[in-house]
Amino acid sequence: MRIEKLTKRFGANVAVDTADFHIGKPAMVGIIGASGAGKSTLLRMINRLTESSEGAIRFNDRDVTHLTGRAKREWQSQCAMIFQQFNLVPRLDVVSNVLHGTLNKRSTMATLFNLYPTEDIHKAIEILDRLGIAEHAPKRAEALSGGQQQRVAIARALMQDPQIILADEPIASLDPMNAQIVMDALRRIHEEDGRMVIANLHTLDTARNYCDRVIGMRNGKIVFDGRPDQLTTGAARDIYGAGADFSEGATSTDINALETPQQARIRDAEALV
Template identity: 45%
Template structure:
């Protein structure tokens, strides 16, 4: 079976001359829970954002289910972003609206621009959003405004919004970077458990090596825009970690 994601010689040079990615190639199989680790500025966020075209690659290809997304037009990008959910470090919620409405925004990619703008969500979409929030322990917070929630609760809303898309892949860009250790553990447990139960492929960027070792089925280490490690968690020795972080 073909890999769900295939990245071929991916390069990204920003306008200021920063070479964020320098020929990254890798494959991700369906159902994997992959942690991408590396120091700040290594290219982890750029890698994830090239996958769903939030960042345009300079060179190379990203194949999602065998289709080269780097050549995708408007409609294809819209379809790609439906099937690839994104969880952000800064939550990216609309603070003034309810938790439920934030989760329903995950359905916008399936709606016409008119019904989306008017917020006409189907009964089924609403029921499914209720169910997802219950699963994430947020049923009591459903009608609160997002800005009334703690950081950990907001990140769970971010996960719920991604799940409402019914994605094949979830990209999580430093989802626990701004959270305390207990809350971070909680978020990772939810993300890992739900992805495994639902068969969702996940790529998660992490700073914390121990968290990566605990949850990932595979770890990719990036240093200065290049892959310097790709293997199982138990292969990530202190020596290799030193290489990734240039210690």
């Protein structure tokens, strides 16, 4: 994947400013930075949920920046998104939520009548089993814990059989135990399947423990790109624009005192996209 001078403007505010990086092979990449740094906008542009203002997104030498119609939907199938708030249908059973990962490949009639091939149902249950939640398949999604719901969201993404998984703050709303389970699952998917995983993360230790590479963003710009062992406290201070009193225990959502008015405006704009 090549991201070339990718930029997104919301009016006069620049959410992502000429982002430029290359991922040469499937890897697990973490993106860190304060709230409003542009992390979510970057992932949404890669998935084409948000249109870029300038720059290019290339995958396997194919420019996917301006795809439309069926070609765009096919790209989004190959570039699955996982969200902080799970985005499940609460009153539907778990299997049906997972099967929603096949919607881009199904006819309108099959979608209207909720008809799924038997092989897809078996595949969904196999994926749930792989993630340790197959016993919850017949339950409503709303009956599951937050960590279990996030694993259902991961299963839905895997139903697309994507080459890339984009995870936007996948553990921000989870307790430490469930956060570890979800991150273990994403790391295992990368290692066992050879899939590229790009995750926005809110703690430095998570980025160091799970990622092969870490990208740091500040005010829309990439200010750090290196190995986890290069993510020193000094590098973290630069990423977050912090002083000597910076605490590594703080998360991007905790560092409210470091958020500039521009970052606040961009954060609000990201939330509306």
